[in-house]
Amino acid sequence: MSLIYNEDQQQLLDSARDYLAARSPVSAQRALRDQGVAQGFDSGVWQGMVELGWSAVAFAEEQGGLDFGFAGYAPIFEQIGQHLSAAPLLSSVVLCGSLIEQLASAEQQQALLPQLISGAQRYALALDEHDRHQPDKCTLQAVAEGDGYRLDGSKCWVADGVEADGWLVVARLPDGLRGVFVVPAGTAGVSVAPRRMIDARNMAALSLQQVELPAEALLNSGDTEAALERALDRGRACLAAELLGICDRLLDTTVEYLKTRVQFDAPIGSFQALQHRAARLYVQQQLARNAVMAAFEALDREQGDIAERRRLVALAKWKANQAAQLISNEAVQMHGGIGVTDELDIGLYLKRVRVAQAQLGRSDLMAARYAAQRLAR
Amino acid sequence: MNELDAFRAETRAWLEANCPASMRTPMPSDEMVWGGSTVQFNSEDQRLWFERMREKGWFCPDWPTEYGGAGLDVRRQAILDQEMRRLHCRPPQINLGIWMLGPVLLEYASEEQKQRFLPPMARGEVRWCQGFSEPNAGSDLASLRTSAVLDGDHYVINGTKIWTSYGNKSDWMYALVRTGPMVPKQQGISLIVLDMHSPGVSVSPIDLISGKSSFCQVFFDNVRVPADQLIGEVNDGWKLGKALLQHERRAMSRFSESALPTHFDLDEYLTRCLPSPEGAAELALQQRAIRCLMDEECYSLGNRRMVDAVSARQDVSGLMAISKLVHTEQERDKFELLLELLGNAALGWDGDGFAARDLELTNSWLMSFAQTIAGGSSEVQLNVIAKRVLGLPDAK
Ligand SMILES: Cc1cc2nc3c(=O)[nH]c(=O)nc-3n(C[C@H](O)[C@H](O)[C@H](O)COP(=O)(O)OP(=O)(O)OC[C@H]3O[C@@H](n4cnc5c(N)ncnc54)[C@H](O)[C@@H]3O)c2cc1C
Numbered sequence: 001m002s003l004i005y006n007e008d009q010q011q012l013l014d015s016a017r018d019y020l021a022a023r024s025p026v027s028a029q030r031a032l033r034d035q036g037v038a039q040g041f042d043s044g045v046w047q048g049m050v051e052l053g054w055s056a057v058a059f060a061e062e063q064g065g066l067d068f069g070f071a072g073y074a075p076i077f078e079q080i081g082q083h084l085s086a087a088p089l090l091s092s093v094v095l096c097g098s099l100i101e102q103l104a105s106a107e108q109q110q111a112l113l114p115q116l117i118s119g120a121q122r123y124a125l126a127l128d129e130h131d132r133h134q135p136d137k138c139t140l141q142a143v144a145e146g147d148g149y150r151l152d153g154s155k156c157w158v159a160d161g162v163e164a165d166g167w168l169v170v171a172r173l174p175d176g177l178r179g180v181f182v183v184p185a186g187t188a189g190v191s192v193a194p195r196r197m198i199d200a201r202n203m204a205a206l207s208l209q210q211v212e213l214p215a216e217a218l219l220n221s222g223d224t225e226a227a228l229e230r231a232l233d234r235g236r237a238c239l240a241a242e243l244l245g246i247c248d249r250l251l252d253t254t255v256e257y258l259k260t261r262v263q264f265d266a267p268i269g270s271f272q273a274l275q276h277r278a279a280r281l282y283v284q285q286q287l288a289r290n291a292v293m294a295a296f297e298a299l300d301r302e303q304g305d306i307a308e309r310r311r312l313v314a315l316a317k318w319k320a321n322q323a324a325q326l327i328s329n330e331a332v333q334m335h336g337g338i339g340v341t342d343e344l345d346i347g348l349y350l351k352r353v354r355v356a357q358a359q360l361g362r363s364d365l366m367a368a369r370y371a372a373q374r375l376a377r
Numbered sequence: 378m379n380e381l382d383a384f385r386a387e388t389r390a391w392l393e394a395n396c397p398a399s400m401r402t403p404m405p406s407d408e409m410v411w412g413g414s415t416v417q418f419n420s421e422d423q424r425l426w427f428e429r430m431r432e433k434g435w436f437c438p439d440w441p442t443e444y445g446g447a448g449l450d451v452r453r454q455a456i457l458d459q460e461m462r463r464l465h466c467r468p469p470q471i472n473l474g475i476w477m478l479g480p481v482l483l484e485y486a487s488e489e490q491k492q493r494f495l496p497p498m499a500r501g502e503v504r505w506c507q508g509f510s511e512p513n514a515g516s517d518l519a520s521l522r523t524s525a526v527l528d529g530d531h532y533v534i535n536g537t538k539i540w541t542s543y544g545n546k547s548d549w550m551y552a553l554v555r556t557g558p559m560v561p562k563q564q565g566i567s568l569i570v571l572d573m574h575s576p577g578v579s580v581s582p583i584d585l586i587s588g589k590s591s592f593c594q595v596f597f598d599n600v601r602v603p604a605d606q607l608i609g610e611v612n613d614g615w616k617l618g619k620a621l622l623q624h625e626r627r628a629m630s631r632f633s634e635s636a637l638p639t640h641f642d643l644d645e646y647l648t649r650c651l652p653s654p655e656g657a658a659e660l661a662l663q664q665r666a667i668r669c670l671m672d673e674e675c676y677s678l679g680n681r682r683m684v685d686a687v688s689a690r691q692d693v694s695g696l697m698a699i700s701k702l703v704h705t706e707q708e709r710d711k712f713e714l715l716l717e718l719l720g721n722a723a724l725g726w727d728g729d730g731f732a733a734r735d736l737e738l739t740n741s742w743l744m745s746f747a748q749t750i751a752g753g754s755s756e757v758q759l760n761v762i763a764k765r766v767l768g769l770p771d772a773k
Binding site for chain 2: 002003004255258259265266267269270271272275276278279280282283286287288289290291293294315318319367370371374375
């Protein structure tokens with residue numbers, strides 16, 4: 001593994017680009033928004049992704065996966081970013097799939113994983129309880145009752161939580177540690193409220209009132225804290241790759257506009273004030289790419305050093321957040337008036353950027369995670 | 378074990394055995410060894426390290442062996458770099474000829490010139506300086522006026538060069554000179570090499586904001602240079618000069634490798650000066666420092682990506698174009714932070730009450746301004762990225 005794509009990754013990238021350009025161009029995303037589709041994605045497009053193997057990429061062969069390694073997700077999410085395609089790949093496969101892979105018993109895996117990989121069912125991770133992602137804070141209580149548990153509390157900002165087939169709910173166990181529960185849709189006491197977000201994707205608030213669950217709903221065949229951390233780091237890397245794809249697209253679009261838009265009898269891209277700003281955007285995009293590639297490399301070394309994984313994933317999400325912030329803002333500014341119209345796709349990218357920046361950790365949290373590793377040496 | 382791993386193991390073992398312990402420590406600036414006819418060693422270890430690396434051909438590990446190099450490919454060269462960094466080996470010598478002129482000679486010089494100039498360079502026997510800039514030709518280098526007029530089998534040189542780093546200590550200079558005065562400015566320039574001891578060459582040092590410095594103005598008064606010291610074709614020097622500047626940027630983008638005296642480790646100062654930040658001000662400072670560290674790591678990962686990309690024969694011109702800009706600006710930012718971390722201890726000029734290393738830091742901070750100007754200012758780098766990488770149009 002290195003910091004450039006190998007042949008397999010390049011093939012994934014090419015096929016993702018072709019597929020998404022054909023089936024999920026930005027116009028399709030715009031249509032989903034205009035129609036107010038609650039699920040926020042197109043089931044047909046999602047099934048196509050499954051058929052291309054995207055939901056199987058990182059799982060072991062004996063679990064029905066392709067055993068490709070996690071680094072396969074870098075090119076896929078980059079292309080998802082480029083095309084602004086919504087899909088439950090992150091929520092169901094990367095996050096929930098990782099937790100199930102790490103924490104489920106053989107039986108639980110049998111019941112859940114094939115369904116996730118085939119796309120027959122999709123799960124969403126119910127973790128956050130605050131408006132800013134604070135992964136360690138958890139007050140939703142799981143009380144032991146009979147052979148099972150009773151859950152009480154609420155979760156917010158559950159990505160793809162609307163119309164999910166079930167949720168993985170993180171709760172505080174009687175011993176004070178955290179546990180991950182499988183809560184299928186339709187379980188009594190669970191209610192879901194959609195939250196309409198600027199990126200028109202699927203987001204939900206979840207309320208759990210006296211929700212009775214059997215003992216086997218708890219996934220506890222491993223170290224929950226370590227598994228959560230790892231799953232979240234995987235998710236962060238995917239979001240960073242998505243943001244990187246968005247940066248690439250916005251920069252290309254903007255540079256193209258600078259070459260063609262004429263003012264004062266000259267293409268505006270001949271003005272040095274804009275040239276220098278565009279050059280600085282390129283610098284940031286390249287730095288973000290360095291960090292994203294290194295994060296996936298670290299994630300792919302299964303036996304790798306955990307501290308290094310934490311550090312490099314935090315670096316990648318931080319840098320991708322920063323670059324996307326700058327590039328999306330400048331893309332709007334350099335397009336002038338047309339840049340703030342809904343007609344142009346730039347606004348759709350800008351709005352997605354803000355949500356992806358916040359998801360699984362804003363820049364400050366990432367900087368703190370990075371510092372904890374680096375200054376501990 | 379594959380071949381690269383074997384090379385790594387061999388290299389590591391050799392360095393362990395041959396790099397003296399005193400050459401694995403941070404290097405104060407007065408302990409830098411400059412290759413050249415008057416090479417000086419402060420210690421026996423310096424001499425040993427210099428000679429051992431010379432014998433390995435590792436002054437210029439990527440050059441072909443017939444010109445004194447070690448013939449290493451990109452991967453092996455990167456491995457050697459990494460292993461030297463891992464052990465904190467000092468560079469055995471500093472030599473502008475090897476970093477900048479050598480690669481251009483390899484590409485453009487005649488066989489006779491290669492045989493004549495490269496092997497002594499590779500042995501660190503000649504100290505070179507760069508005569509490009511002139512008082513009225515800085516960023517706009519092509520407007521240079523120092524002239525070289527053919528007179529029999531010699532060129533006669535008149536004019537002046539400025540900012541010539543170590544012009545007063547060098548044996549030879551490679552210079553851009555005007556050989557075609559009547560043509561558009563880029564087309565009348567040639568690259569020529571000359572002995573700094575030639576009659577008619579005079580040198581005067583320039584003080585910088587950092588104090589006494591190694592920068593000079595050089596004057597040429599009817600200096601006669603043999604015609605066979607012109608490199609490449611006559612009037613074709615602009616192309617060679619541009620190639621050379623690319624190598625300069627590459628060298629500059631490495632100019633803080635941990636073993637160099639200009640290197641100050643922000644991590645180390647941060648843990649020393651702010652062990653447990655208290656209060657809003659200290660926290661804010663720590664936050665800024667962390668961001669600086671993060672940006673620095675993003676940059677250095679780029680160097681790794683570049684090696685991977687070169688080995689896979691991918692185009693790295695984009696990454697190359699940003700590296701000098703990013704590195705020098707990040708260094709400048711880092712020094713500003715170091716100044717704040719150290720407080721008044723970093724604001725001393727000389728004399729008692731200041732640690733030598735802190736005075737050195739202050740000096741490096743002031744020099745960091747020079748780095749964002751030298752070798753093409755940040756603005757010129759941005760022009761290059763905008764035009765060559767992004768393809769933005771020229772102004773009318
Ligand atoms: C420490 C140091 C070492 C050096 N060593 C050497 C050496 O060994 N040999 C050698 O030949 N030279 C050397 N130089 C010279 C160096 O290459 C020049 O200083 C540099 O190219 C800038 O030229 P200038 O100083 O004339 O500035 P100017 O070209 O006058 O620039 C002044 C300002 O205008 C800006 N500017 C100029 N043109 C443009 C443009 N087109 N667009 C936007 N902004 C622009 C610049 O960025 C700068 O901010 C060295 C310089 C320094 C500082």
